[in-house]
Amino acid sequence: MDRDLVPFKKMIEDNGNKFTIQKRTILKTIMESSVHLNAKEIYEKVKGENIGLATVYRNLKEFQELGIVKELNVNGISYYEMKIFSKKPLHIHLKCYECDNIIDMDSSGIDIEYLKLNKMVEEKNNMEIFDIDIMFIGLCSRCKEERYGETNKV
Amino acid sequence: MDRDLVPFKKMIEDNGNKFTIQKRTILKTIMESSVHLNAKEIYEKVKGENIGLATVYRNLKEFQELGIVKELNVNGISYYEMKIFSKKPLHIHLKCYECDNIIDMDSSGIDIEYLKLNKMVEEKNNMEIFDIDIMFIGLCSRCKEERYGETNKV
DNA sequence: CTTGATGCAAAGGATTTGCACAAAT
DNA sequence: ATTTGTGCAAATCCTTTGCATCAAG
Numbered sequence: 001m002d003r004d005l006v007p008f009k010k011m012i013e014d015n016g017n018k019f020t021i022q023k024r025t026i027l028k029t030i031m032e033s034s035v036h037l038n039a040k041e042i043y044e045k046v047k048g049e050n051i052g053l054a055t056v057y058r059n060l061k062e063f064q065e066l067g068i069v070k071e072l073n074v075n076g077i078s079y080y081e082m083k084i085f086s087k088k089p090l091h092i093h094l095k096c097y098e099c100d101n102i103i104d105m106d107s108s109g110i111d112i113e114y115l116k117l118n119k120m121v122e123e124k125n126n127m128e129i130f131d132i133d134i135m136f137i138g139l140c141s142r143c144k145e146e147r148y149g150e151t152n153k154v
Numbered sequence: 155m156d157r158d159l160v161p162f163k164k165m166i167e168d169n170g171n172k173f174t175i176q177k178r179t180i181l182k183t184i185m186e187s188s189v190h191l192n193a194k195e196i197y198e199k200v201k202g203e204n205i206g207l208a209t210v211y212r213n214l215k216e217f218q219e220l221g222i223v224k225e226l227n228v229n230g231i232s233y234y235e236m237k238i239f240s241k242k243p244l245h246i247h248l249k250c251y252e253c254d255n256i257i258d259m260d261s262s263g264i265d266i267e268y269l270k271l272n273k274m275v276e277e278k279n280n281m282e283i284f285d286i287d288i289m290f291i292g293l294c295s296r297c298k299e300e301r302y303g304e305t306n307k308v
Numbered sequence: 309c310t311t312g313a314t315g316c317a318a319a320g321g322a323t324t325t326g327c328a329c330a331a332a333t
Numbered sequence: 334a335t336t337t338g339t340g341c342a343a344a345t346c347c348t349t350t351g352c353a354t355c356a357a358g
Contacts, residue, residue, distance in 0.1 A: 016312090018311095018356085020357075022313080023313095040347080052315040054315070054317095057349070059313095061348095073230060076231075077346095078230065094281060121246070125248070126295040127248060127290070128292050128293040129291070129292035132289070133289040134287070136281070137283070138281055139281060139282040171337075172332055174337095176338080204339090204340080205339085205340085207323090207341095208339080208340070209338080209339060209340070212324085230321095
C-alpha cells in the first residue's frame with residue numbers, strides 16, 4: 001500500500017471501521033488533486049473502478065468526522081481537501097468573485113498573526129477553538145489583471 | 155416607510171430594480187432578527203403576508219448581489235445577515251461543534267489585526283480582497299462549560 | 309460467520325425556474 | 334404601456350437512505 005495511506009488506515013480502523021479499496025481510492029484521489037474537489041468530481045474520477053456516488057458521499061463524511069479531510073462549503077456545495085499531515089496547518093482560501101474558483105493561499109508568515117487572533121478571540125469570548133476557516137472574497141491575480149490590465153500596476 | 159430602509163430602497167432602485175412590499179418585508183425580517191435566518195425561516199415568518207418561498211429566494215439573491223446582505227453557508231444551508239450599515243464591519247462567526255449554532259462574535263479589538271492580515275495577504279498574493287469570512291469551529295461558551303464544568307476553570 | 313460496506317435506485321431537502329398574472333414606474 | 338416582480342408548482346441539483354448483496358476481519 002501507498003506509504004502515505006498508512007496513518008489513515010490506522011485512524012479508520014481505530015475507529016472500528018474498515019479500510020476498503022474504495023476508501024483508499026477516494027483518499028488517493030483527494031491527495032493527488034491540485035484543486036479542491038467536490039463529491040461529484042471525485043466520483044467522476046473513480047467511477048471506472050466500481051465505486052458508487054453514495055459511497056463517495058458516505059466515505060467523505062466518515063473522513064471528515066475523523067478529521068482526515070476538511071470540508072469547504074462554497075455556494076452550497078462541499079469541496080474537500082486533506083486536513084492533517086498537510087504542510088499547511090492553517091487553511092486560507094480565496095473565492096474569486098469573477099471566476100468563482102477557490103484558491104489556496106500562501107499563508108506563510110500569517111500563521112503567527114493568526115495565532116494571536118485565535119488566542120485573543122478565545123479569551124474574549126470564553127470559547128474553545130479547534131479550527132478556523134478563513135475565506136477571502138475578492139479577485140484572484142489572473143482576474144485582477146484582466147480587470148485592471150497589467151500595465152495599470154502602481 | 156421605516157427610516158432604516160431608505161438606503162436599501164435607493165440601492166435597489168439605482169440598480170434598476172423595484173422596491174416592492176415583499177422586499178421591504180423580507181429586509182425588515184432580517185434586520186429585526188437576533189439570529190441568522192435561512193430562506194425557509196424567513197419564509198415562515200412572512201408567509202402570512204402573501205409572499206412565496208420563491209420570492210424569498212429571489213430577493214435574498216438580489217440583496218446579496220447588491221451587497222445588502224451577507225450569506226453564511228453552514229452545512230449546505232445559506233443563512234443571511236445584514237451586511238452594510240451594520241455596527242460590525244467585520245463578521246466573525248463561531249460554529250459550535252456541539253450545538254451547531256452559528257454565533258456572532260465580538261470582534262472589537264480584532265479589526266486592526268484583521269486589517270494587517272488583509273494587507274499582508276493582498277500584497278503577498280497579488281490579489282484584491284473585497285470581503286472576508288472568518289469562521290471559527292469550536293465550542294461556544296455554554297457548551298464549553300457543559301463539557302468541562304464550570305468548576306474546572308483554570 | 310458476523311458485521312459493516314457497497315451499489316443502485318429511490319427519496320429527501322434546498323434552491324431555481326417556467327409561466328400566467330399582478331404591480332410598479 | 335411596458336417591464337419587472339410575484340405566487341405557484343414543477344423541475345433541478347446536491348446529498349442521504351433503504352435494501353439486497355458483497356467483502357473484510
